[in-house]
Amino acid sequence: MNKIKPPPFASWLLGRLSGSSIAGDYEEIFQEMATAYGLRSARSWYRSQVFKSLPMFFTNLIYGSADMLNNYLKLAYRNILRHKRYAFLNIIGLAVGLAACLLMASYVIHELSFETMHPNKDRIFRINGRIPMGGQVLLNAVVAPPFGPAAEESIPEIEESVRILRRHNVPVRIENQDFKENKMFFAEQEILEVFAIPLVRGNPKTALEAPFTVLIDETLAQKYYGDGNPIGKTMRLTLNRTFEFEVTGVMKRMPSNTALRTTMIASFPTLHQTHGDAIDQWQSWGMITTFVRLQGGSDPKTVDEKITALARLHLDEDEKEASYYLQPLDKIYINNATHGMNNDLDNSGNITRLYIFSAVALLILIIAAINFINLSTAKIAGRLKEVGIRKTCGATRSHLIKQFLIESLLLTTIAMGLGLFLFSFFKPRLDVYLGKTLNLGVLSTPWILPAVGAMVIMVGFLAGSYPAVFLSRFQAAVIFRSGIPRGPSKSGLRKVLVGVQFFIAGALIVCTLVVLKQVRYSETKDLGFNKDNLIVVNNRDATRLKNAPVVKEQILNQTGALAVSSVDRFPSDQNRSISTVRLEGQEEEQGKIVQSIEVDEDFISTMELRLVAGRNFEYGRATDKEAILINETAAQSLDLGDPVGHFLYRGEKAYRIIGVLEDWNTNSIHSRIYPTALFHVDETAGELVIRLPSAGNQEVISQIREVVFGLFPEQIFDYAYVDDLHLRAYDEERRLASLLISFCQLTVFVACLGIFGLAAYSTEQRTKEIGIRKILGSSVSGIVLMFTNKYVRWVIVANILAWPAAYFAVSKWLQAFAFRTPIGLVPFILAGLMTLAVALLSVIFQTVKAALSNPADSLRYE
Amino acid sequence: MDLLTRLEEAILIAVLKLKDNAYGVPINREVSEIFGKTYTMGGLYFALDQLVRKEFLIKRAADPTPKRGGRSRSYYRLTLEGKEALELARRHQINLWNAIPEFNK
Numbered sequence: 001m002n003k004i005k006p007p008p009f010a011s012w013l014l015g016r017l018s019g020s021s022i023a024g025d026y027e028e029i030f031q032e033m034a035t036a037y038g039l040r041s042a043r044s045w046y047r048s049q050v051f052k053s054l055p056m057f058f059t060n061l062i063y064g065s066a067d068m069l070n071n072y073l074k075l076a077y078r079n080i081l082r083h084k085r086y087a088f089l090n091i092i093g094l095a096v097g098l099a100a101c102l103l104m105a106s107y108v109i110h111e112l113s114f115e116t117m118h119p120n121k122d123r124i125f126r127i128n129g130r131i132p133m134g135g136q137v138l139l140n141a142v143v144a145p146p147f148g149p150a151a152e153e154s155i156p157e158i159e160e161s162v163r164i165l166r167r168h169n170v171p172v173r174i175e176n177q178d179f180k181e182n183k184m185f186f187a188e189q190e191i192l193e194v195f196a197i198p199l200v201r202g203n204p205k206t207a208l209e210a211p212f213t214v215l216i217d218e219t220l221a222q223k224y225y226g227d228g229n230p231i232g233k234t235m236r237l238t239l240n241r242t243f244e245f246e247v248t249g250v251m252k253r254m255p256s257n258t259a260l261r262t263t264m265i266a267s268f269p270t271l272h273q274t275h276g277d278a279i280d281q282w283q284s285w286g287m288i289t290t291f292v293r294l295q296g297g298s299d300p301k302t303v304d305e306k307i308t309a310l311a312r313l314h315l316d317e318d319e320k321e322a323s324y325y326l327q328p329l330d331k332i333y334i335n336n337a338t339h340g341m342n343n344d345l346d347n348s349g350n351i352t353r354l355y356i357f358s359a360v361a362l363l364i365l366i367i368a369a370i371n372f373i374n375l376s377t378a379k380i381a382g383r384l385k386e387v388g389i390r391k392t393c394g395a396t397r398s399h400l401i402k403q404f405l406i407e408s409l410l411l412t413t414i415a416m417g418l419g420l421f422l423f424s425f426f427k428p429r430l431d432v433y434l435g436k437t438l439n440l441g442v443l444s445t446p447w448i449l450p451a452v453g454a455m456v457i458m459v460g461f462l463a464g465s466y467p468a469v470f471l472s473r474f475q476a477a478v479i480f481r482s483g484i485p486r487g488p489s490k491s492g493l494r495k496v497l498v499g500v501q502f503f504i505a506g507a508l509i510v511c512t513l514v515v516l517k518q519v520r521y522s523e524t525k526d527l528g529f530n531k532d533n534l535i536v537v538n539n540r541d542a543t544r545l546k547n548a549p550v551v552k553e554q555i556l557n558q559t560g561a562l563a564v565s566s567v568d569r570f571p572s573d574q575n576r577s578i579s580t581v582r583l584e585g586q587e588e589e590q591g592k593i594v595q596s597i598e599v600d601e602d603f604i605s606t607m608e609l610r611l612v613a614g615r616n617f618e619y620g621r622a623t624d625k626e627a628i629l630i631n632e633t634a635a636q637s638l639d640l641g642d643p644v645g646h647f648l649y650r651g652e653k654a655y656r657i658i659g660v661l662e663d664w665n666t667n668s669i670h671s672r673i674y675p676t677a678l679f680h681v682d683e684t685a686g687e688l689v690i691r692l693p694s695a696g697n698q699e700v701i702s703q704i705r706e707v708v709f710g711l712f713p714e715q716i717f718d719y720a721y722v723d724d725l726h727l728r729a730y731d732e733e734r735r736l737a738s739l740l741i742s743f744c745q746l747t748v749f750v751a752c753l754g755i756f757g758l759a760a761y762s763t764e765q766r767t768k769e770i771g772i773r774k775i776l777g778s779s780v781s782g783i784v785l786m787f788t789n790k791y792v793r794w795v796i797v798a799n800i801l802a803w804p805a806a807y808f809a810v811s812k813w814l815q816a817f818a819f820r821t822p823i824g825l826v827p828f829i830l831a832g833l834m835t836l837a838v839a840l841l842s843v844i845f846q847t848v849k850a851a852l853s854n855p856a857d858s859l860r861y862e
Numbered sequence: 863m864d865l866l867t868r869l870e871e872a873i874l875i876a877v878l879k880l881k882d883n884a885y886g887v888p889i890n891r892e893v894s895e896i897f898g899k900t901y902t903m904g905g906l907y908f909a910l911d912q913l914v915r916k917e918f919l920i921k922r923a924a925d926p927t928p929k930r931g932g933r934s935r936s937y938y939r940l941t942l943e944g945k946e947a948l949e950l951a952r953r954h955q956i957n958l959w960n961a962i963p964e965f966n967k
Contacts, residue, residue, distance in 0.1 A: 021935060021936040024886075024935055025935075026903055049903070053904040056905060
């Protein structure tokens with residue numbers, strides 16, 4: 001009989017949770033069940049009782065002792081008031097940590113929630129191409145214009161298709177006011193239905209049917225037309241020429257977590273008018289983003305094969321190698337596999353960045369929680385006398401445990417409440433800063449309150465349980481007999497926790513410094529050309545009128561511009577045109593991909609590029625129309641000893657290499673320098689690169705504007721500084737840097753709170769020791785040194801451990817750049833010094849105060 | 863005086879009926895039989911504690927027995943107030959049903 005025992009751990013727990021006599025009842029029933037149904041089922045029943053008794057335990061804890069609870073709360077309240085500083089440090093630290101963590105979380109969640117709002121999102125796909133080119137495979141998110149309709153017609157699985165043409169930086173003129181829209185779409189009527197875009201005004205069935213009609217969103221309607229009804233109003237948009245559009249509807253503002261976010265959608269049939277037949281041809285520019293919606297239950301894999309077959313049927317011989325596939329809508333924004341997608345709808349999200357952010361968010365929360373626990377345990381020894389008196393007055397151990405737990409839970413609750421408040425306060429600012437609407441709110445997101453509640457319980461219990469269990473164990477007699485008994489020797493654990501905090505802080509600072517260094521490097525790196533006072537002017541109408549040289553000449557003659565060059569497609573950021581070139585006698589497949597730019601004779605002098613071999617294009621040499629300049633990288637990759645004089649073939653046409661240019665960064669330094677070829681531009685060049693004098697920029701620009709306006713009254717004057725274009729490529733990094741800086745400050749702040757609290761506590765504990773030491777002849781500096789010593793050691797150790805971790809993290813991040821700043825020793829040393837300095841500051845303040853105090857005061861009562 | 867809940871009424875009756883053997887397990891058995899459903903010990907003890915607090919029951923700890931893993935039993939007995947409360951409950955019950963005589967067979 002005696003051998004039949006309930007599971008020991010469960011039995012112990014039950015005893016704890018429900019009290020001895022109930023546990024006895026459980027055991028009795030257990031014995032009965034064991035004889036009746038066998039040991040196995042009896043044991044599992046017993047275990048289940050542990051969980052079943054939990055709700056009762058909590059109800060009892062509160063209900064069974066409403067008066068006591070009241071009393072505990074009162075005690076907790078008084079204790080918090082008495083230790084104002086600790087309570088304050090504790091609460092602030094945890095609140096800030098929580099708020100920071102939630103802010104980070106809201107960003108991460110936003111990024112992960114892309115495209116989740118579309119109904120039928122599982123059935124919506126984008127047609128992407130895989131195009132083999134010069135030994136590489138290019139992923140392309142756009143396809144030939146007739147692809148979508150042809151696929152919809154011939155492939156039964158495809159229920160609906162939507163074609164979208166994307167345009168950036170479109171100049172808009174409303175009456176006499178000029179605007180510029182960052183992004184607009186030309187899209188078919190179906191876009192409204194497939195992506196369920198709601199219209200505030202206008203007919204969603206017909207709004208995009210006629211050419212030259214346009215939908216705008218609420219914000220834009222307000223901006224352009226004020227409060228009135230914008231339907232029927234007109235606007236002028238400059239595409240290849242300037243056209244008049246009629247507003248046929250107003251969309252609701254699109255949420256920021258969709259790659260389809262735009263403020264303006266013009267009708268697709270417009271393109272038939274502006275671009276003519278090109279829009280119906282398979283061979284014409286593949287610039288159309290095509291979405292399809294499949295029938296429910298179709299397999300996208302089989303559709304992949306069908307669309308590839310369809311494309312091969314229509315496309316030219318040299319494009320037969322391309323294959324096509326469907327990419328699920330929700331994989332478009334964040335997807336590592338498609339990194340390097342060309343012509344994507346939006347900047348794609350970066351999963352690495354999300355990892356960084358989640359890690360930082362978690363780290364901050366951990367630091368804050370550690371701090372909280374640390375400070376709570378640090379001050380317990382001071383309360384031994386309280387415990388003794390309570391015990392003498394008849395408090396049982398469980399009373400004391402409850403008292404400590406409730407106190408700790410109360411502190412946690414206040415801190416979390418404050419944290420939530422801080423979060424709601426800063427969230428709108430973050431939204432503005434990011435230009436996105438993050439949909440996470442304390443009340444609007446159902447999981448936040450339960451999650452924070454769970455966190456309160458977890459942190460509260462962790463912080464409270466140690467003092468609760470430890471302190472309540474002492475007997476009153478022991479406490480009073482020996483004066484103050486030796487406090488818990490857990491200071492080792494506390495130091496480790498402080499060490500962990502400074503490890504995290506140190507690593508974060510290193511990362512931030514390196515990110516800053518790289519940003520600085522990107523901004524100041526010598527790009528191989530002079531980017532100061534250089535502007536690019538959009539000259540689209542010249543393409544149609546074929547008078548680029550006229551414009552150029554007039555600008556040179558009539559304005560203060562120092563140098564002007566006609567260019568077609570000035571490369572910036574990640575945008576580049578590419579062509580395949582091959583040497584004489586090589587097959588098409590052996591060709592090399594080069595970045596191609598069409599320029600005129602003045603490009604080199606305008607940009608201030610350096611020629612290393614051969615000559616520039618020269619005026620008056622008719623043969624230069626078939627000449628080509630290449631950069632050093634291209635010369636190397638073509639593997640010609642002296643490339644000047646050789647011929648390169650693009651398609652069937654031969655170009656003679658007349659010169660080699662020193663490498664320069666055409667695009668952002670994220671990418672390496674591409675092999676680049678400069679072709680000779682003709683009179684249809686759509687852009688002008690202009691070097692301005694270093695003084696009076698604005699004046700010259702307005703002169704240029706006059707000239708352009710005189711020649712093309714229809715065209716909207718549109719220019720940008722190359723400098724700005726260049727900087728814009730690093731917006732992302734700058735944003736990351738400034739976010740990291742704020743979070744660094746937070747981490748260091750919270751870690752400092754911790755070390756400040758600990759130092760304050762330990763000096764307070766050792767007031768008498770300090771007094772005695774001073775009497776025995778110790779100097780102030782000696783005492784300060786003694787106290788700071790151990791913190792310094794821990795901070796240094798933490799930093800040294802943090803270095804490899806930080807090094808690993810930043811070198812991973814730097815891989816996104818082809819041109820990187822050397823990491824160097826400076827960030828590490830600087831981070832070490834910074835953490836050390838703040839740690840010392842927070843410690844020294846306390847210890848100096850203690851060391852300066854008069855020993856007569858501290859020892860008076862002995 | 864507060865009215866008794868059904869569970870409390872059943873517990874009081876069970877304690878009366880069990881006389882000297884009124885502790886957790888048999889009380890639970892009695893009550894469960896009356897209502898045809900099983901109570902967790904926690905739930906039962908919550909009600910028992912409540913009754914003790916209202917001074918309808920008194921609780922007495924007996925010596926630990928090895929059968930119970932070395933844990934003691936708590937025995938319960940009705941107080942005078944407990945008996946009165948039960949009386950009252952019974953009167954209420956009768957009055958209540960007298961209002962509709964056709965149910966009284």
